[in-house]
Amino acid sequence: MRDVAVIGFGMTKFGELWNKSIKDIFVEASLNAIENAGVDHIDSMYVGAMSSGLFVGQEHIAAVMADYLGMAPVPSTHVESACASGGMAFRQAYLDVASGNSEIVLAGGVEKMNDGADVTAALATAADQEYEVYNGVTFPGLYAMIANAHMHEFKTTSKQLAAVAVKNHLNGFNNPNAQFRSKISIDTVLNSTMVSDPLHLLDCSPITDGGAAVILCPLDMAKKFTDKFVKIIASTQASDSIALYERKSFTSLNAVSNAAEKAYKQCNLKPTEIDLAEVHDCFTISEIVVSEDLGFFNKGKGGLAVEEGKTSIESGEIPINTSGGLKSKGHPVGATGIAQIIEVYEQLTGQAGKRQVKNARIGLAQNMGGSGASCTINILEAI
Amino acid sequence: MIGIIGYGSYLPRYRIKVEDIAREWGSDPASIKRGLKLFEKTVPGLDEDTITISVAAAKNALKRAQIDPKDIGAVYIGSESHPYAVKPSATILIDALGIGPDVHVASYEFACKAGTEAMFVANSLVKAGEVKYALAIGADTSQGAPGDALEYSASAGGSAFIMGAENVVADILFSNSYTSDTPDFWRREHEFYPRHAGRFTGEPAYFRHVVSAGKLLLEKSKMKPEDFDYAVFHMPNGKFPQVAGKKLGFTEGQMKVGWIAPWMGNTYSGSSPTGLSAILDEAKPGNKIFMVSFGSGAGSDGFIFNVTDKILDVQDKAPKLRDYLDNNKIYIDYGQYAKFREKIILNK
Numbered sequence: 001m002r003d004v005a006v007i008g009f010g011m012t013k014f015g016e017l018w019n020k021s022i023k024d025i026f027v028e029a030s031l032n033a034i035e036n037a038g039v040d041h042i043d044s045m046y047v048g049a050m051s052s053g054l055f056v057g058q059e060h061i062a063a064v065m066a067d068y069l070g071m072a073p074v075p076s077t078h079v080e081s082a083c084a085s086g087g088m089a090f091r092q093a094y095l096d097v098a099s100g101n102s103e104i105v106l107a108g109g110v111e112k113m114n115d116g117a118d119v120t121a122a123l124a125t126a127a128d129q130e131y132e133v134y135n136g137v138t139f140p141g142l143y144a145m146i147a148n149a150h151m152h153e154f155k156t157t158s159k160q161l162a163a164v165a166v167k168n169h170l171n172g173f174n175n176p177n178a179q180f181r182s183k184i185s186i187d188t189v190l191n192s193t194m195v196s197d198p199l200h201l202l203d204c205s206p207i208t209d210g211g212a213a214v215i216l217c218p219l220d221m222a223k224k225f226t227d228k229f230v231k232i233i234a235s236t237q238a239s240d241s242i243a244l245y246e247r248k249s250f251t252s253l254n255a256v257s258n259a260a261e262k263a264y265k266q267c268n269l270k271p272t273e274i275d276l277a278e279v280h281d282c283f284t285i286s287e288i289v290v291s292e293d294l295g296f297f298n299k300g301k302g303g304l305a306v307e308e309g310k311t312s313i314e315s316g317e318i319p320i321n322t323s324g325g326l327k328s329k330g331h332p333v334g335a336t337g338i339a340q341i342i343e344v345y346e347q348l349t350g351q352a353g354k355r356q357v358k359n360a361r362i363g364l365a366q367n368m369g370g371s372g373a374s375c376t377i378n379i380l381e382a383i
Numbered sequence: 384m385i386g387i388i389g390y391g392s393y394l395p396r397y398r399i400k401v402e403d404i405a406r407e408w409g410s411d412p413a414s415i416k417r418g419l420k421l422f423e424k425t426v427p428g429l430d431e432d433t434i435t436i437s438v439a440a441a442k443n444a445l446k447r448a449q450i451d452p453k454d455i456g457a458v459y460i461g462s463e464s465h466p467y468a469v470k471p472s473a474t475i476l477i478d479a480l481g482i483g484p485d486v487h488v489a490s491y492e493f494a495c496k497a498g499t500e501a502m503f504v505a506n507s508l509v510k511a512g513e514v515k516y517a518l519a520i521g522a523d524t525s526q527g528a529p530g531d532a533l534e535y536s537a538s539a540g541g542s543a544f545i546m547g548a549e550n551v552v553a554d555i556l557f558s559n560s561y562t563s564d565t566p567d568f569w570r571r572e573h574e575f576y577p578r579h580a581g582r583f584t585g586e587p588a589y590f591r592h593v594v595s596a597g598k599l600l601l602e603k604s605k606m607k608p609e610d611f612d613y614a615v616f617h618m619p620n621g622k623f624p625q626v627a628g629k630k631l632g633f634t635e636g637q638m639k640v641g642w643i644a645p646w647m648g649n650t651y652s653g654s655s656p657t658g659l660s661a662i663l664d665e666a667k668p669g670n671k672i673f674m675v676s677f678g679s680g681a682g683s684d685g686f687i688f689n690v691t692d693k694i695l696d697v698q699d700k701a702p703k704l705r706d707y708l709d710n711n712k713i714y715i716d717y718g719q720y721a722k723f724r725e726k727i728i729l730n731k
Binding site: 019116194 | 586
C-alpha cells in the first residue's frame, strides 16, 4: 500500500438549499474541489449518499453524478452506510489510490433532504426495521436511550449535553458554510422543545442540504498540484449490531472503539497525540460517548470534559468539532463524513480562519451510521 | 379617487385554545406559542360557513357605505372553503342582501390570497368605470387536518370591502401582484384537507413572495416603510408576518394593530383583509396603510391605502373587528371542536 494525500476540497454552504437540486449540489462541491486541487482530470470517483431514493426519488446516484459532473466514462461508485456514507466513500477512495489502482480520485458526499420527503422516516431506515422501527422508535428515541443510560451510569447531566451544543454553535459561528451561525446558551438548549427525553430540540442535529468533496492522490505526486496537502496516516472501519437492544452496553459504541484501536495502531499514535477531532455529533450525547470511545477521556468523563471546556478550540487539550459539528454546521447525511475530512484538512493546512487550532499537526475524523452500527475513522497528518 | 367606501368583518364566537389542541396530540403548547406565536383561534359554529360569514361581513360593510345594494355591479368572494365545488357562493349572498340581479358575481380561489384577488379586481372594475360599486370579500372556514400543524392556525372569519369612487374612506393609491409557480400548499379535488410541503412553505414560498411584492410596491410608490402608519401582512401564524415586515423595514409598532393572528388564527382568504379591517377601525384621516397578502401556489397582492376624512363618519356605524375578537367568546374543548368541524363520522 502506498501513501496517500488529500490535495484539495470543495463544499457548498450547508442549509436549506431550496433552489439547488441534488445534482447541482454535488457538482458545485466537486468542481470546487477539482479547481482547488488543481487537477485536470480524475481517474475515478466515489459518491457518499444515504438515501437519495427516499429523499428525492433518484437512485443510480454514482452514474448520475459522473454524468452531470462531465466525468463519464470514469468509474463512479455509490457508497452507502447511512450517516457514515461520506466517511466510507473517502475510505474507498483512499483504498483505490493506496492500492495503486487509481492516481487521482474524487471522494464526494451529498444529500438533498429538504425536498418534501418524510425525513424522519427516511432516516429511520438506517435502524433495524423489524425490531426497532416497527415498534415505533426513530433515531431521537434511540439516542435518548443512550443518553438515559449514560446519565444513569455516570451521572451525566442535561447541562453537560447542552454544553456540547453551546460549544459547537460557538465554533459554527465562525464557519461561513455552517447552517446555524448563531451563538446559543445552556438555557436556550434546556428551554427548547423536548424531542425525546432527555434530548431537547437543540440537542439534535438539523435536517440539511449540502455537498462536499475532496481530491486524493499518491503522496509522492501531491507536490505536483499544490503545496497544501496532508497525508492520510490511518483509515479504518468497523461494524456493530444494527439494533441497540443487542448490545451489552448502551454507553459504549463498539464500532467506534474498534475502529479507533485499529486506527491508532495503524499510525502508531496515542489518543493524547491527536490535536483535534471532528466527531459524529448527530445528538449531543453521541459526541460525549464518542469522545470517550476514541480514548480522549475515560469512560463516563466525556460530559464533565465538555463542561470544563476541555474540547473547546481555546483549551488546547483536544478541540472537538471545530467546524461546528453536525449540530451547527448541519448534517446532510451523505456529505457529513467528507465535510469532517475537509475541516481537518483546513485545520492542518492552516486555512481554518477564526476556528484555527494552533500548531495542529494531527487531526482525526470519526463518522458513524445509525446508532453506531457502522463507523469509519480517518487520521490525517500535516506535511 | 377610487377606493374603499365601506368595510366590515365577521368572526364566529367560538374559540379553541392552543393548549386544548396540543393536549390531544401530545404536543408541547409552550413551543407552539413561542414558535408560531399562536394562542387561540376562532371556530365556526355548525350553522356557519363561508357564505354566512360573507353575508355577515358584507352587511357590516353596507352599514358603513350607506348605499343602495342594487347599485353594486360586481360581487366577488375569495375563499378556499366555498361550500359548493360547483355553484357560486355569491348568488346566495346577493339574494340575502338585496343585490342584483344586474350584477356580475364570481367565486375566487388562490389559497390564502383569494380575498385580496377579489379586492384587486373589484377596485379595477370601478376604476375602469364598468360598475358603480363592487363588493370584494375574503372569507374562510379554513381546513387543517387533525394532528397537522395547520390545526393550530386554521380558523374562520372574513371581511368585506365595497369599492367606489364617491365618499371613499381609504383611497387605493397603488396595487401590485407578484406570482410564480411555487407548489407549497395545495388541496386536490375530492380531498378534504390541504397538504403542504413543511418548511418549503416558509422561505421559498411565503417570504419570497411577500417580501418581493412588498419591495416592488415600495419601488412603484416611491415610498419608504417610515412613510406608513400601519402595515399588515398575510398571517399564516403570528410569527411569519412579523419576520416578513421586519425584512421590509417595518416596525412592530406599525404592524401591531393588524397583527391579530395570535388570537384569531389564520382565516386564510380573510387573513390580511381582516387585519386591514382592524386598522381601518382606528385609522385617522391622512394615515397611510401598507398591505401584502399571500396565497400558496404562490402569489402576493400588495396595496397602499390613504385614509380620508370620511373614515370618521363610518367607523362607528357597524361592529368593529375588536368587538368580534375580544368579546362574547365561547371557549370549546377539542371534543366540541371535532363536532363543530365535522371531524366525527356519524352513522346517519
